[in-house]
Amino acid sequence: MTHSITTIAFDADDTLWHNERFFKLTQDHFASLLADYVEGPDLMGRLLEAERRNILHYGFGIKGFVLSMIETALDITDGRVPQHVIRDLVETGKDMLAHPIELLPHAREAVEIAKVFGRVLIITKGDLLHQERKVAQSGLGDLFDGVEIVSDKVAKTYTRIFDAAGDGAARGMMIGNSMKSDVRPMIDAGGWGVFVPHDLSWDIEHAEEPTDHPRFRKIDDLGQLPDLLSDLSKTG
Template identity: 60%
Template sequence: MPANRTPSLRIIGFDADDTLWHNERFFQMTQERFAALLADFAEPEHLDARLLEAETRNIGHYGFGIKGFMLSMVETAIEVTDGKVPGHVIGQILAAGQEMLSHPIELLPHARESVEALAGRYQIALITKGDLLDQERKLAQSGLGELFDTVEIVSRKEPATYARIFDGHAPGEAMMVGNSMKSDVIPALEVGAWGIFVPHDLAWALEHADPPEVQTRFREIADLGELPALVAEIG
């Protein structure tokens, strides 16, 4: 292979939540319900800030996902009411979380077509973080499971995560596609993979990060419908 030629792609990783299917919209809907339940105790903006603080400090304990979100809501409800939160409110918070855990999966536009177009020509991996049982449920309901050669449900997405998953592949042979600049793009770029950003209208505050200023393997596409052509261009 000529020294100035980029190695051909061999493996393409896909994020799941808000890349292949809707996810954040259900968190936001539940958070609005949470604000209504505690309207007598805190203004929505103050409550949102306290909940985000709880989620931030609890990630190390509960990880990412709906169950950690539920526990953070309960903790926040106790804090903002000085321990006076009614039992029925706690019950409704838990019920809201259980509804999230059973909500049907809604694929994003072009998700199936894009993965199907690339499957068989490349090794296809699902790389997602969150609660194991919930992510397995969503993958099963999505109907996409048979298209992936490997599924990785991880607690965090860091450079070491991608280095392990992409082990054995030279720089430029791996690609990660996702809606989180912080979790999907930047750490993948740091280990020599392509980082493809697919923005979603809704994004969790803790997933925000600035795009890389200079990075030859970074690309942004409007939606997954543009991915097969970009992959063909890269090789």
């Protein structure tokens, strides 16, 4: 290939398959369970505060989300939350963990075309067991040259992965729906960051777009990735 990009990585949740919408549905259910104690917007604010605090303790993923809901329910009710509410939240978390994978449009085609341009990875964060299960159930696992499940996504994470699995971050591309976790730290590491917006996004993952950076690109969906890769290969 003529272009300098030799390794292309994809985020998983809400880039290759749906994820955040299940969290939103659970938040709506959570609000209904605690409607007698607090109004929805106030409850969601308290839950977000708990999630921010607990990331360092529980990491990213459904298990930490459920524990944050339980903690919020206890705080909101001064410890008087009914037992059946706690039980309901635990069972809801199990349902989320067991939910089947639903690929986003063009996901398979995007990964297949990326393989024409170089090595292809998944780089995702979250609970190891659950993320491994989702990769296996997606039907895409065999297409990837490597799967990296990390505790967080920062510049040094991408430097380490692309040094080990590719030719360094400078010759790598990261594609994802999170400006904070997928795009900006990859650019900081010296690589290409491609933003694929999703209709739903977690407030914690918001960040400003580096619109003036020469290695930043934005596409509407994965269906536009082949043209982007083709254009970059012509100008490389």
